[in-house]
Amino acid sequence: MTDVLLRGGLPWGLSAPADILVRDGLIHSVGQGIDAQGSLVVDIAGQLVLPGLVEGHCHLDKTLYGGPWVPHSADDTLAGRIGNDLGRRAELGVPSVERIGALLTRMSEAGTTHVRTHTDIDPLVGLRGVEAVREAAARSPVEVRQVAFPQHGLLTNPGTAELLEEALKSGVEAVGGLDPAGIDRDPVRHLDVIFGLAERYGAHLDIHLHDGGSLGGWELELIIERTRVLGLGGRVAVSHAYAFGQLDEAYQHRLIQGLAEAGVAVVTGAVYSFPVPPVKRLRAAGVTVACGHDGIRDLWGPYGSGDMLERAMHVAYRSTFRGDEDIELALEAATYGGARLLGLEGYGLAAGDRADLVVVPCGGAAEAVVVHPGRSLVMKDGVVLHN
Amino acid sequence: MTDVLLRGGLPWGLSAPADILVRDGLIHSVGQGIDAQGSLVVDIAGQLVLPGLVEGHCHLDKTLYGGPWVPHSADDTLAGRIGNDLGRRAELGVPSVERIGALLTRMSEAGTTHVRTHTDIDPLVGLRGVEAVREAAARSPVEVRQVAFPQHGLLTNPGTAELLEEALKSGVEAVGGLDPAGIDRDPVRHLDVIFGLAERYGAHLDIHLHDGGSLGGWELELIIERTRVLGLGGRVAVSHAYAFGQLDEAYQHRLIQGLAEAGVAVVTGAVYSFPVPPVKRLRAAGVTVACGHDGIRDLWGPYGSGDMLERAMHVAYRSTFRGDEDIELALEAATYGGARLLGLEGYGLAAGDRADLVVVPCGGAAEAVVVHPGRSLVMKDGVVLHN
Numbered sequence: 001m002t003d004v005l006l007r008g009g010l011p012w013g014l015s016a017p018a019d020i021l022v023r024d025g026l027i028h029s030v031g032q033g034i035d036a037q038g039s040l041v042v043d044i045a046g047q048l049v050l051p052g053l054v055e056g057h058c059h060l061d062k063t064l065y066g067g068p069w070v071p072h073s074a075d076d077t078l079a080g081r082i083g084n085d086l087g088r089r090a091e092l093g094v095p096s097v098e099r100i101g102a103l104l105t106r107m108s109e110a111g112t113t114h115v116r117t118h119t120d121i122d123p124l125v126g127l128r129g130v131e132a133v134r135e136a137a138a139r140s141p142v143e144v145r146q147v148a149f150p151q152h153g154l155l156t157n158p159g160t161a162e163l164l165e166e167a168l169k170s171g172v173e174a175v176g177g178l179d180p181a182g183i184d185r186d187p188v189r190h191l192d193v194i195f196g197l198a199e200r201y202g203a204h205l206d207i208h209l210h211d212g213g214s215l216g217g218w219e220l221e222l223i224i225e226r227t228r229v230l231g232l233g234g235r236v237a238v239s240h241a242y243a244f245g246q247l248d249e250a251y252q253h254r255l256i257q258g259l260a261e262a263g264v265a266v267v268t269g270a271v272y273s274f275p276v277p278p279v280k281r282l283r284a285a286g287v288t289v290a291c292g293h294d295g296i297r298d299l300w301g302p303y304g305s306g307d308m309l310e311r312a313m314h315v316a317y318r319s320t321f322r323g324d325e326d327i328e329l330a331l332e333a334a335t336y337g338g339a340r341l342l343g344l345e346g347y348g349l350a351a352g353d354r355a356d357l358v359v360v361p362c363g364g365a366a367e368a369v370v371v372h373p374g375r376s377l378v379m380k381d382g383v384v385l386h387n
Numbered sequence: 388m389t390d391v392l393l394r395g396g397l398p399w400g401l402s403a404p405a406d407i408l409v410r411d412g413l414i415h416s417v418g419q420g421i422d423a424q425g426s427l428v429v430d431i432a433g434q435l436v437l438p439g440l441v442e443g444h445c446h447l448d449k450t451l452y453g454g455p456w457v458p459h460s461a462d463d464t465l466a467g468r469i470g471n472d473l474g475r476r477a478e479l480g481v482p483s484v485e486r487i488g489a490l491l492t493r494m495s496e497a498g499t500t501h502v503r504t505h506t507d508i509d510p511l512v513g514l515r516g517v518e519a520v521r522e523a524a525a526r527s528p529v530e531v532r533q534v535a536f537p538q539h540g541l542l543t544n545p546g547t548a549e550l551l552e553e554a555l556k557s558g559v560e561a562v563g564g565l566d567p568a569g570i571d572r573d574p575v576r577h578l579d580v581i582f583g584l585a586e587r588y589g590a591h592l593d594i595h596l597h598d599g600g601s602l603g604g605w606e607l608e609l610i611i612e613r614t615r616v617l618g619l620g621g622r623v624a625v626s627h628a629y630a631f632g633q634l635d636e637a638y639q640h641r642l643i644q645g646l647a648e649a650g651v652a653v654v655t656g657a658v659y660s661f662p663v664p665p666v667k668r669l670r671a672a673g674v675t676v677a678c679g680h681d682g683i684r685d686l687w688g689p690y691g692s693g694d695m696l697e698r699a700m701h702v703a704y705r706s707t708f709r710g711d712e713d714i715e716l717a718l719e720a721a722t723y724g725g726a727r728l729l730g731l732e733g734y735g736l737a738a739g740d741r742a743d744l745v746v747v748p749c750g751g752a753a754e755a756v757v758v759h760p761g762r763s764l765v766m767k768d769g770v771v772l773h774n
Binding site: 068069071072073074076272273276301302303305313317318319320322323324327362363364366367370371 | 455456458459460461463659660663688689690692700704705706707709710711714749750751753754757758
């Protein structure tokens with residue numbers, strides 16, 4: 001594999017431009033005036049270099065991406081969307097390896113190198129979603145980690161827990177949960193089941209929590225307690241966590257401290273008009289914050305582009321981040337935060353890190369989020385994928 | 388001027404593709420199989436045709452568009468942003484004919500044909516903003532209507548009312564207001580001054596209202612009362628109207644009825660995380676809803692692209708519009724709603740309307756909002772500007 005020298009770009013976090021020499025899939029060195037001999041030189045002067053973007057929360061298995069426009073057909077309730085999803089899956093050929101592949105291609109072009117995706121598991125679809133995602137991922141340079149996700153209920157949908165276990169046995173990296181109170185009606189038992197699975201299989205845990213206000217706050221307490229007691233810190237995440245935005249500041253503060261101490265991450269998509277967790281205060285307390293699209297062009301809603309810089313813009317915009325430093329918190333969520341969420345090793349822009357690199361044709365990180373121009377180069381493990 | 392025949396596109400609102408023949412700056416006819424003889428034929432089969440997009444609320448005079456990235460430097464308060472604005476205007480050469488021109492070019496490329504812009508007027512800047520916008524607009528195909536806007540206070544900034552009057556005398560089409568209670572501290576007298584000016588000069592009126600909750604609701608009542616009593620229906624608008632989202636449904640309902648009866652329009656940008664007025668209920672009651680970016684790349688914030696389809700996406704997304712019919716309400720705000728706001732004549736896609744047309748490379752209106760792909764053709768008064 002020929003060495004590649006990215007000449008003159010600005011690696012995010014450095015105060016001056018530097019060359020990046022890529023050798024054998026790794027960043028060999030970063031510095032000024034690196035000798036180019038024997039290397040393929042790519043001039044990226046005036047451009048920003050980011051580590052590979054990390055999609056922290058999506059639903060690849062549901063996507064209709066790349067196909068014709070499908071008008072949304074569910075009513076305005078969560079139950080309505082779940083029912084619509086079940087009803088139209090077969091008609092639309094979901095899950096589709098082809099659609100998932102089209103979305104992964106789009107994600108890769110936009111610089112995403114790693115994805116966490118929540119894959120529906122229930123007695124009707126079985127593990128077909130898991131298999132479809134695996135098949136599409138095997139043909140893609142994007143590294144995909146799945147969450148075995150009880151979208152249609154866990155306790156309320158008998159047979160699902162067994163299928164989640166089967167998915168973990170087959171190598172799925174994480175187990176999911178869904179509104180233990182609001183949807184599954186028995187928060188304590190719901191959490192006992194999924195924490196039990198995570199513990200037994202050494203799996204990550206990532207729980208959808210739409211439940212709002214004091215109910216959602218209390219469920220966050222339950223999740224914090226279990227994570228601490230079981231010593232699962234660093235492997236547990238709560239996605240969405242809308243409740244945060246509906247709680248008073250003192251209670252928010254206690255929850256933030258609890259998340260930080262227990263090692264529970266928060267994943268936000270800043271979707272629709274739902275409350276966005278307090279990203280800045282979470283980060284100040286040391287809580288890992290990641291971000292992701294949630295659904296992309298599926299039966300749950302027609303939005304989403306697959307571009308994580310655009311998604312970071314939504315997080316920054318909805319957080320009313322105006323200053324560069326604040327806006328970069330959203331980019332942190334779409335890069336390093338996502339990497340911590342997934343437990344990636346060798347992630348970053350330092351010598352020795354894996355050469356997963358994205359070049360953005362603009363001068364700085366805040367601008368990259370706000371403008372999110374097309375990527376001028378995407379590299380995965382030292383291989384130039386898009387240029 | 389050669390006739391232009393747009394062949395085979397789908398004009399928004401029709402159920403089947405149709406040709407559009409453009410002659411002498413107008414839509415001459417719309418139908419199937421129009422004779423192309425003597426015309427320049429442009430094949431737009433499979434593409435959507437919209438009327439020119441209308442930017443209903445922006446601040447051209449403040450923009451830094453097209454220049455280098457300027458990190459945001461104000462604190463998180465409205466007063467802080469006003470102070471920062473005043474302090475850095477001179478340093479950054481605001482207002483700049485060049486920057487305004489760059490933004491108008493971008494807007495035009497994205498299919499915007501008409502703009503309402505709120506231009507700062509105060510004793511320090513005088514009418515320099517008004518003149519800069521006029522100068523840039525004179526060189527642009529975009530039709531620009533200005534609002535004489537007391538950004539830095541009206542009653543609290545002596546000399547401003549006289550300058551607003553001078554602006555109206557010089558031909559500015561509308562007078563603005565700004566948080567009559569929250570900023571200007573005397574809502575009754577503030578409204579008396581600006582309604583008086585609107586009446587005397589036959590001007591439109593467009594009032595920034597960020598004031599929230601019951602205070603903002605009460606100010607909406609004052610605006611409705613004055614509009615009704617003075618018979619100014621159809622010429623008055625409230626921009627932002629964040630209060631709506633913080634009022635109970637019964638009070639919202641009374642205000643919506645009041646706006647509809649008095650003929651007061653609502654303009655929203657769905658900016659940051661501020662509450663979005665209830666677009667669907669406003670439209671159902673017959674209230675004109677328009678939309679716009681608010682600031683674009685200026686000292687108030689770095690966001691904004693100038694693309695009104697993208698802005699309509701924000702309005703739809705923040706309104707949690709998922710179905711096509713709902714999403715098209717946001718597009719209505721960015722087209723016909725804006726045209727009613729500005730009192731445009733001959734606006735639309737029917738024979739006899741002005742040939743202000745935008746061709747979008749996708750199959751339908753909801754998709755155009757969600758995906759907002761680059762425009763494939765923009766025409767103003769029959770002249771192809773971008774193709």
